[in-house]
Amino acid sequence: MGRFASVICSIFWLLVFSTFGDVRGAERSGEKPLTIRIAYVSPVTTMAPIWIATEIGAYQREGLDAKILYIDAKIAVAALVAGEVDAVVISAPSVIPAVLSGANVAFIAGLHNKMIFSFHAQPDIRSPAELRGKIVGTNRPGTPADYGGRVALAKMGLKLTDVQPMALGSSGVMWSALQSRQVAGVTLAPPYSFSADAAGFSRLVDTYDKPYQNTGVVVRRDRIRPLADTWLRLLRALRQANLRWYEDPKLAMFVLMKYTKQSDPEVLQKTYEFETKPPGFTKDLKVSDAGLQGILDFLASTARPEAGKAAPKEFYDTTILDKLAK
Numbered sequence: 001m002g003r004f005a006s007v008i009c010s011i012f013w014l015l016v017f018s019t020f021g022d023v024r025g026a027e028r029s030g031e032k033p034l035t036i037r038i039a040y041v042s043p044v045t046t047m048a049p050i051w052i053a054t055e056i057g058a059y060q061r062e063g064l065d066a067k068i069l070y071i072d073a074k075i076a077v078a079a080l081v082a083g084e085v086d087a088v089v090i091s092a093p094s095v096i097p098a099v100l101s102g103a104n105v106a107f108i109a110g111l112h113n114k115m116i117f118s119f120h121a122q123p124d125i126r127s128p129a130e131l132r133g134k135i136v137g138t139n140r141p142g143t144p145a146d147y148g149g150r151v152a153l154a155k156m157g158l159k160l161t162d163v164q165p166m167a168l169g170s171s172g173v174m175w176s177a178l179q180s181r182q183v184a185g186v187t188l189a190p191p192y193s194f195s196a197d198a199a200g201f202s203r204l205v206d207t208y209d210k211p212y213q214n215t216g217v218v219v220r221r222d223r224i225r226p227l228a229d230t231w232l233r234l235l236r237a238l239r240q241a242n243l244r245w246y247e248d249p250k251l252a253m254f255v256l257m258k259y260t261k262q263s264d265p266e267v268l269q270k271t272y273e274f275e276t277k278p279p280g281f282t283k284d285l286k287v288s289d290a291g292l293q294g295i296l297d298f299l300a301s302t303a304r305p306e307a308g309k310a311a312p313k314e315f316y317d318t319t320i321l322d323k324l325a326k
Contacts, residue, residue: 033065034230039085041073041094042144042170043260044189045271046112046215048252049241049281050089051259055251056244058237064230066237073143073170077103080220086227087234092213092295092315093147099315100306104221107316109235110287111242112214114280117148118206119156120178120196121185128156128204134184136163137174141303144214145170149187151207151298191262191271198267213291214280216316224319231320235285239324242281249276285324287316 040047050068053059059066071079076088077098089111099105125131136153139145146167150160166183168174171193174186178201185204188196197203217234224231245252253268262268275281292312300308 031063033060033063034233035065035067036087036230036234037067037069037085038087038089038234039069039071039076039079040089041071041076042172042189043070044116044171045191045256045260045275046091046116046189046280047089047259048245048255048275049111049215049238051255052241052244052251053237055255055258056240058240059234061240062233062237064233064237066234073145074140077105077218080105080218083220086219086223086230088218089215090218091144091215092292093144093299094142095218096292096295096299096307096310096315097142097304100304100310105218106221106224107213107216107218107287108224108231108320109238109285110213110216110282110291110316111238111285112216112280113212113282113288113291114214114275114278115148115151115207115210115212116189116193116214116274116280117145117152117187118193118208119149119152119185119187119204120193121202121204122178122181123200123202125184125202125204128158131156131158131185131204132162134163135166135182137168137177137183137186138165139169139174140167143170145174145187145189147295147298148189148207150302151210152187152205154298155205155207190274191256191260191267194267194270194274195262195264198264211288211290211294213288213295216287221317224317228320228323232323235320235324239283239285242283242285245281246276246279246283285321287312289313292316 079085080088138149168177171189175192177183178186289312296307
């Protein structure tokens with residue numbers, strides 16, 4: 001543990017000095033940074049790119065003054081539509097229902113395209129059948145965790161009506177509820193899912209085999225072309241961050257420790273390996289058509305029948321990615 005702490009300390013000071021250098025470079029150039037407000041909806045691993053970009057000074061290098069804000073997933077798209085934030089890093093289950101209901105928003109990039117949810121229950125619950133009639137923690141309808149929970153229950157042969165769903169919040173809140181025995185089971189994402197494994201809670205199922213469009217950059221459609229230069233700078237910064245995830249494991253784990261508040265080195269290592277083999281973070285920032293279609297199919301068969309008439313291309317715009325590829 002001492003050696004791990006020493007490594008983390010070394011990484012910290014390296015990042016302090018490198019970021020300071022980036023800021024000085026921006027000042028010398030005389031260019032006034034463009035302010036951009038980026039919201040994220042949960043302190044989980046899939047948000048790592050926006051944090052890594054902060055730590056390595058990628059925003060500053062691109063001439064951006066990035067304000068990183070944490071807001072609840074249930075209000076994220078509404079905040080975007082209202083202009084309270086400029087971009088939201090969020091996964092498709094929160095975006096698709098909003099677009100189906102008329103929200104004029106779209107993905108301009110995909111950051112992560114891997115399904116990450118697993119269902120964990122109290123140690124004395126060893127089978128899905130034992131969940132029937134019991135309280136199961138979830139998030140509000142339309143959030144990524146709610147979608148993950150519904151998919152997990154379906155894989156176990158259960159419906160939401162077979163349990164007593166309790167809307168609690170994101171993975172961190174549900175993990176606390178599981179530990180305090182307020183609920184019989186919850187759906188978790190890394191690193192909380194690996195903490196649950198280590199603590200002896202039952203892992204009943206995972207959803208890793210399902211196609212999924214996880215986190216991506218979502219903006220208002222009417223601002224894509226007017227702010228094309230800003231979005232291009234942002235995607236360049238995030239592409240640097242996604243590449244650094246694979247190139248620098250120590251940096252990646254430092255960022256997870258800092259922003260998810262997870263300090264167990266074994267859990268951090270498992271989380272890094274989970275996202276890397278096979279890869280979850282995209283190197284080309286493309287949105288996954290298969291991932292969007294998988295969500296549309298599931299929603300069409302459950303909560304949103306109209307999703308069956310929608311096509312993946314209705315939920316993203318490649319204008320900025322096309323510029324990035326040139």
